[in-house]
Amino acid sequence: MKVQELVGEYTIMGSNQDAEKHSYKGKLILSLDLNSRINAIWTIGTNQQQTGTGFFKNNILVINFRYNGEDHNIYKGVAVYQCISKDILDGFWSEKHGNPLFLGEERCFRIKTNAELLD
Structure with missing residues (x-):
């Protein structure tokens, strides 16, 4: 698989880094910069935005991310995804100050566009 195949929008289902495994849903947008490195934007729920940059090799995608918490602190971490296919990413993540x-x-899961659905 090539990094260019990962570009697009995905729905996400996840669980937090805690004993209760609190679940969340959202959206992930992956794009490439001029050096074919990954740019990522997550929207968790309806309004929490996180951004990150990363790289891809051997069907593994690694993204360093950051976001501003409700307490106005900046949180950072890393997400690692195994790219099952260009449409499904299976990952785990950890924040610096998480449990x-x-x-x-x-x-x-990739969000298919109308054109892709017609193929």
């Missing part, structure tokens, strides 16, 4: 006993989990 070190747990990992967050995330599954991403």
Whole structure:
């Protein structure tokens, strides 16, 4: 698989880095910069935005992310996805100040455009 095949929009279903595994849903948009590195924008729920940059090799996508919390602190972490196909990403993530006993989990499913559905 090539990094260019990952560009697009995905719905996400995930669980947080805590004992209760609180679930969430959202959207992930992947694009490429001039050096074919990944740019990522997550929207968790309806309004929490996170951004990240990363790289892709051997069907593994690694993204360093950051976001501003409701407490106005900046949170940082890393997300790692195994690219099952260009349409399904299976991953886990950890934040620097998250509970070190747990990992967050995330599954991403490509959002098909009308043109893709007609193929």
